[in-house]
Amino acid sequence: MTVALLYSITGFLLFLMGICGLIFRSSLIRRALALNITASGIFLFIVAQAYKGESALPDPVPHGLVLTGIVIGASATALMIYLIGVLRYVSPGDNDSGEEE
Amino acid sequence: MAAATPSDILLCLLILSLALGVLGDANPFRGVIIFIVFGLVMALSWTRLDAPDLALAEAALGAGVIGVLFLVALRKQGEKDVSLATQRLRLNSVTIISGLLLIVFIVYLGALGVFSAWKTPGKGLVEPVYESLHLTGVSNPVTAVILNYRAYDTFLEIGVLYLVMLSVFALQPDEKAKFTSTEQYDRMLRSYARGIVPFMVLAAGYLLWAGAFRPGGAFQAGAMLGGAGILLHLSRPAMLLDMRGLVARLSLVAGFFSFCILGILAMLYGFDFLQWPSHLAKHAILTVETASTLSIGLTLTGLYASVERKLISPAIFYSGEEDNP
Known part of the structure; x- marks a missing residue:
């Protein structure tokens, strides 16, 4: 098994785990964490594709893409956390601990 | 391999x-x-x-x-966890049919050869990138990709960062946050911040400069600067400038504007938007990197400060009808 394949599979499994967390956890903070795990899986997959072996130079284009992705992901997560904070005070069903439905 | x-x-x-x-x-x-x-x-x-x-x-x-x-x-958040009132996923006709459809779709993609495309180790863009690296003004290939070959992507990305900050601004209440100076802050944290923040700023400057020829660059430097800002905010919130002030606003858009202005300047001289002429590329990249570092650092600090302030003073979000504490 090559290094690229191993890390690609790991990235794919991370992606699946993140998606499962997104579906099956109801806590919003946990969902934000799950989205971050999903993103990490995608990044790992892309960067594993860029890896060309011990002596060869890696492909810098995917690295550039992932670098911008990490920064965008971080700011999107900050926005998510902010919106979760807003939701705490504006959602009507929040006071009675989500009893309806 | x-x-x-x-x-x-x-x-x-x-x-x-x-x-x-x-x-x-x-x-x-x-x-x-x-x-x-x-x-x-x-x-x-x-x-x-x-x-x-x-x-x-x-x-x-x-x-x-x-x-x-x-x-x-x-x-x-304390003990109260915010969660959507979602139902557990149940096996009924809808979920079973969508699951089957998903499997059929994935098998179809596999038959098209989508998944085997990456198994054949292509060369990627390694050679084209290194071939024209001497024209880009920098010798770190990742920086060359981000700020020269794909400068357009980075331009839009800086725009997204600014958009995130704007959305948080839009959601904020109008009144200015009141920092109570009577609040006690950790003295240990304060002296720690006093010692470490100058070095963090220095390290950010180094990362920015080093990005031209070794790992580093605007994003890493901006993240470092953001960390320094968060530490400052943690140790003495009142010291941090108001994010709605003119200087702060100008710094927040500095990255985006520098891309716009230099891109349009390039167009005036007959190049494409954000196409740097090779003898000026180093200066152009350094300019947009410096401005972007400032913007990224300030955006991260501002996002942190907004999240914390928002979560600290919940009262401003009540419209007054309900009197929950």
Whole structure:
């Protein structure tokens, strides 16, 4: 098994785990964490594709893409956390601990 | 192609089990702590995959800034966890049919050869990137990709960052936050911040400069600057300038504007938008990098400050009808 394949599979499994967390956890903070795990899986997959072996130079284009992705992901997560904070005070069903439905 | 060593397998298993811990741990606080560790281990794996630029960014952003944001969100949230009133996924005709359709779709994609495309090790864009590296004004290929070959992507990305900050501004109440100076802040934290922040700013400057020829660059430097800003905010909030002031606003848009202005200047001289002439490329890249570093650092600080302030003073979000405490 090559290094690229191993890390690609790991990235794919991370992606699946993140998606499962997104579906099956109801806590919003946990969902934000799950989205971050999903993103990490995608990044790992892309960067594993860029890896060309011990002596060869890696492909810098995917690295550039992932670098911008990490920064965008971080700011999107900050926005998510902010919106979760807003939701705490504006959602009507929040006071009675989500009893309806 | 290099074969995977046992340490690679160990690292992958560690990543997967940490992710399982983040998603599965019953205690959300512990989940966030594991997430920070997960970010650091991801940084390790970036180093393993020959991507030191990513390792720097991940350690500063993925593990540092985001971890701190999640911790603040949890601390302020207290015992009440916000969750959507979702129903558990149940097996009924709709879910079964959509699941089957998904499987059919994936098999169809497999038949088209989508999944085997990446198995054949292509050369990627390694050669084209290195061939014209001497024209880009920098010798670090990742910086060349970000700020020369694909400067347009980075331009839009800086725009997205600014958009995030704008959305948070839009959601903020109008009144200015009142910082109570009577509040006691940790003296240890204050002296720690006093000692470390100048060095963090210095390190950010170094990362910015070093990005031209070795791992580093605007994003890593911006993340470092953001960390310094968050530390400042933690130790003495009143010292931080108001994010709605003119200087702060100008700094927030500095990155985006420098891209716009230099891009249009390039067009005036007959080049394409954001196409740097090779003898001026170094200066152009350094200009947009410096401005972007300032913007990224300030955006991260501002996002942290907004999240914390928002979560600290909930009263301003009540419209007054309900009198919950």
